[in-house]
Amino acid sequence: MEKSRFDINFNLTDKIAVITGGASGIGKATAELFLEKGAYVAIVDVKEELEEIAKSIHPERVIGIKADITNKNNIEACVKKVKDIFGRIDILFNSAGVALLEKAEDLTESDWDKTMELNVKASFLFSQIVGKEMIKSGGGNVINMASQAAVIALDRHVAYCASKAAIVAMTKVLALEWAPYNIKVNAISPTVILTELGEKAWAGKVGEDMKQLIPAGRFGYPEEVAACAVFLASDASNLITGENLVIDGGYSIK
Numbered sequence: 001m002e003k004s005r006f007d008i009n010f011n012l013t014d015k016i017a018v019i020t021g022g023a024s025g026i027g028k029a030t031a032e033l034f035l036e037k038g039a040y041v042a043i044v045d046v047k048e049e050l051e052e053i054a055k056s057i058h059p060e061r062v063i064g065i066k067a068d069i070t071n072k073n074n075i076e077a078c079v080k081k082v083k084d085i086f087g088r089i090d091i092l093f094n095s096a097g098v099a100l101l102e103k104a105e106d107l108t109e110s111d112w113d114k115t116m117e118l119n120v121k122a123s124f125l126f127s128q129i130v131g132k133e134m135i136k137s138g139g140g141n142v143i144n145m146a147s148q149a150a151v152i153a154l155d156r157h158v159a160y161c162a163s164k165a166a167i168v169a170m171t172k173v174l175a176l177e178w179a180p181y182n183i184k185v186n187a188i189s190p191t192v193i194l195t196e197l198g199e200k201a202w203a204g205k206v207g208e209d210m211k212q213l214i215p216a217g218r219f220g221y222p223e224e225v226a227a228c229a230v231f232l233a234s235d236a237s238n239l240i241t242g243e244n245l246v247i248d249g250g251y252s253i254k
């Protein structure tokens with residue numbers, strides 16, 4: 001009988017990964033774990049101190065590309081730079097995102113637009129531009145950061161929830177269209193993760209109340225989300241595509 005072959009240690013040896021928003025939080029933890037698993041990583045971020053952050057992770061195997069990815073020309077320039085330096089892209093992790101919170105009746109049009117531009121449009125355009133490259137090179141892996149907010153209503157999160165639900169829908173369509181090209185596309189949906197973004201959105205009483213609603217009774221760590229990304233980026237998950245991997249301590253099962 002024919003057997004499936006994959007590395008049981010989920011190694012990413014010599015894979016080329018691009019991580020948006022990789023200078024902090026979940027993206028940074030994922031860059032560190034991808035590196036440990038043998039990948040080369042290009043971090044794309046707007047942070048001033050990006051160069052130093054990239055170097056501190058690894059001086060040669062990790063590079064920083066400073067860019068605001070809400071601009072399509074910037075995304076094209078990033079992809080070209082990665083190709084010039086590393087030759088190809090095997091893994092794209094769309095992690096950059098923003099959470100602008102307000103009651104639905106008070107949310108400004110500008111905050112709605114900013115949320116959609118980064119969380120949805122930039123993730124789509126990055127996937128589209130890298131996807132074309134992956135089609136040419138024979139395959140790849142795209143991982144999109146969604147959120148528990150994609151599957152459940154959260155107070156003051158109207159734009160964020162809408163943007164993350166859009167990510168899950170987009171993930172399914174890309175997975176459907178690109179499976180014949182050996183490209184798998186998946187999403188990850190965490191509960192509150194202890195990063196700058198997570199701590200800002202869930203500081204104080206709202207956070208303590210939220211923990212009571214999570215059966216596991218705690219928030220997550222960026223490294224736990226990075227572990228999901230490693231699995232989805234590895235050959236061990238080759239038959240999983242269009243999936244939304246929820247990591248929420250059971251919050252959304254009730």
Ligand SMILES: NC(=O)c1ccc[n+]([C@@H]2O[C@H](COP(=O)([O-])OP(=O)(O)OC[C@H]3O[C@@H](n4cnc5c(N)ncnc54)[C@H](O)[C@@H]3O)[C@@H](O)[C@H]2O)c1
Pocket residue numbers: 020021022023024025026027044045046047067068069070094095096097098099118145146147148189190191192193194195196197198199
């Ligand atoms: N932290 C949580 O609780 C949580 C939960 C569920 C989902 N998520 C999602 O995970 C992803 C990462 O979140 P995080 O908590 O690590 O956030 P974070 O704020 O720690 O990191 C986001 C990174 O994106 C970068 N960024 C912002 N705008 C950018 C732009 N225009 N161009 C390029 N880079 C830009 C920031 O500089 C930052 O380094 C987001 O998509 C977020 O919605 C987070």
